[in-house]
Amino acid sequence: MNLSTKLHETAQAMPEKDAYMFMGKSTSYGELDAAVTKFASGLEKLGIKKGDHVALLLGNSPYFVISLYGALRLGATVIPVNPIYSPDEIGYILNNGDVKAVISLDLLLPVAEKSHHLLPKIEQYIICDSNQPEAETIHKEELGIYPKLKAFTDVLASGRLDYEGSEPHENDTAVILYTSGTTGKPKGAMLTHKNLYSNAIDTANYLNINETDRIITVLPMFHVFCLTVALNAPLMKGATMLIAPKFSPQDLFDLARDYKATIFAGVPTMYNFLLQYANAGGNIEDFKSLRLAVSGGASMPVALLNHFEKKFNVRVSEGYGLSEASPVTCFNPLDRERKPGSIGMSIVNVENKVVDELGEEVPPGQVGELIVRGPNVMRGYYKMPEETAATIRDGWLYTGDLARMDDEGYFYIVDRKKDLVIVGGYNVYPREVEEVLYDHPEIIEAAVVGIPDPDFGEAVVAYAVSKNPNLTEEELLNYCSERLAKYKLPSKIEFLEELPKNTTGKILRRALRAQIEAAKQ
Incomplete structure (x- = not known):
């Protein structure tokens, strides 16, 4: 299949059913x-x-x-x-x-x-x-x-x-997705017909998508998150896509109200904009038909997740994926506890585990690299055999993400391996600092990066968007100092009107690092 x-x-079984609006x-x-x-x-x-x-x-x-x-x-x-x-x-x-x-x-x-x-x-x-x-x-x-x-x-x-x-043939290449190219030129991940079909079906089953669902398809279709979760999965189950040509909070509220949307899939930035719009007077009743909100593409700050759920009275299920895995490997389950900050558990037919530098599985609670195995894992990178061999080893896809697993099998993304900041020999995970910043009632967005430091090897630098123009760096640093160890504290906090993002709304730490480098020259 x-x-x-x-x-x-599906078309033969229900030819009159709406495929999309x-x-x-x-x-x-x-x-x-x-x-x-x-x-x-x-x-x-x-x-x-x-x-x-x-x-x-x-x-x-x-x-x-x-x-x-x-x-x-x-x-x-x-x-x-x-x-x-x-x-x-x-x-x-x-x-x-x-x-x-x-x-x-x-x-x-x-x-x-x-x-x-x-x-x-x-x-x-x-x-x-x-x-x-x-x-x-x-x-x-x-x-x-x-x-x-x-x-x-x-x-x-x-x-x-x-x-x-x-x-x-199920192993023929169906789609080549070029990764965003955080280092060097983009790489083309070759996804087979089996990769895409299995992940669409497994994701749809995990999220209980069925023919009565109406899913808001506003994530960019060229991006793998939308391709599987908000396009392929609904079509495989006879659901209806509500296609939005671009992201606009008002348009999404109208779409959800007019067509009684049941599922929204978005990245954390979209959730943030929807929440800010609602706080500014948007009608939260427009989202009352939603039974599920799905988040992926980047880690969702726990404060944002909690505020969104409380505001809209809808469960947010955070998941995890990457282009090379078609993309979904984890989701918070719908039939049991949803743990804020967790990407959930392995979806059916997909294995996730956390390993050390030698590829050996580490005990629960210990941080290591997340690796993945399943029918969703790509054939390899197009015309890049060496990169393929470095990424897929013994059937396991090495994601480059640092993670830990708890005793109940829930996974937590700690950070990207390459984003780890080492201050005086101590590991600082940017997301940990960002979570503290997001907890501040006047912070809308935040991002943390590491920069070279002559004394400690690296230093933590934070960027923030505040709803209060009078909030000072000193006030925010004092807030952080009460909640973070000294070595994790930002050496500098810079306020921006907006953080750089890609087309899916993911905050680009590499763009902030480039900005720092450009300022030095």
């Missing part, structure tokens, strides 16, 4: 499956074959869903790309990923035109109408890539409904 086949089976319009499973079949056939007519690589430069929209499942039904490999990347970043992924066709919004035509001379392997550009006034008009006679240019609607219309597609 794979994602495309399961979608087809987008901009006030509903699309049924029968209509979605028909569009997927026709688009797969249309791609084949353009010369795209099983095993070819197709890149998606698309935001949250039906275009993404149809393109993803259409390419998978054909047997092609899909490479989702963040559409707001720079031309150089996009060009690197398209080139390194050996992309043959690009499916893109018309807004990105200038990017495609700028880079197409450097990407001779690309044979087709399939352009989707954004229906936005700022979109570039397609002047075919002026566009250098015109011979390769096709309209999405034309490709869809050219397809056949009786097209049967290609049944892929």
Whole structure:
């Protein structure tokens, strides 16, 4: 079984059921499956074959869903790309990923035109109408890539409904996800059909997703968190996606109210913005239909989790995952205690354990590296055998995250291994300091990094966003000194209007470190 086949089976079983809502319009499973079949056939007519690589430069929209499942039904490999990347970043992924066709919004035509001379392997550009006034008009006679240019609607219309597609092997690569590249160039994690299908089903079962659910799909579809939890998992269970093109607290409240949403999946930053909006007068009753809120992508501060649950009277289940694991490995269970600060327990069919530098499992309570094993673990990194061998050892995926497990099997992420700050020989985990900062009633966001220090090796530096412009560094340091050992105290706290984040809302510590380095020069 794979994602495309399961979608087809669901469409046959409940053709009239809403698969998604987008901009006030509903699309049924029968209509979605028909569009997927026709688009797969249309791609084949353009010369795209099983095993070819197709890149998606698309935001949250039906275009993404149809393109993803259409390419998978054909047997092609899909490479989702963040559409707001720079031309150089996009060009690197398209080139390194050996992309043959690009499916893109018309807004990105200038990017495609700028880079197409450097990407001779690309044979087709399939352009989707954004229906936005700022979109570039397609002047075919002026566009250098015109011979390769096709309209999405034309490709869809050219397809056949009786097209049967290609049944892929479960170990064929379905998707290549390029990691954010915190060190060096991005790496392409190769996820198989088995990886994606197993993780979508296992996650859906763990969270009890069913055909009565309506899940807010606002996380970026090109990101693995959304791809599995808010796109694939709902479709595998006959649920309805409420697709939001962008994150806006007011729009999300309206969406939840109008369609009686039952599940919200987001990153901690989204929860923070929703909470701040509600505190400023937003109607919390709009979220009363939610039965579950899911958090991932980054560790959620315990103070934020508690405040959100109290405000909205909804349980927040924090989980954990990474691109290389399709991504979910842990979630807080729904049928027993939810522990604040924990990423929960291993989901079904997936094993997690904490090991030392020698790969030996450590006792409960001891910190080590989290490693993962299961049907969700990637084949490896595309064209990077050495990096693959260093990351997957004896069938276990080494995550690079420091964690501990308690006596009941609940896991806790302590921090990223590379983010550990060593002050005078003592380990300082940035998250521990951040938790204290978040507990302060006037702090909205916080991030902690380490910088070189001539006396102690490294020093702790904190960045914070405060709702009180009169809050001083001295006051906040005094607050921390009552709650942290002296060596964990920030040597400096800098107030910012906003912390740097990626497109999923994850706070970027590396950007703060880069800011410190730039200030020295």
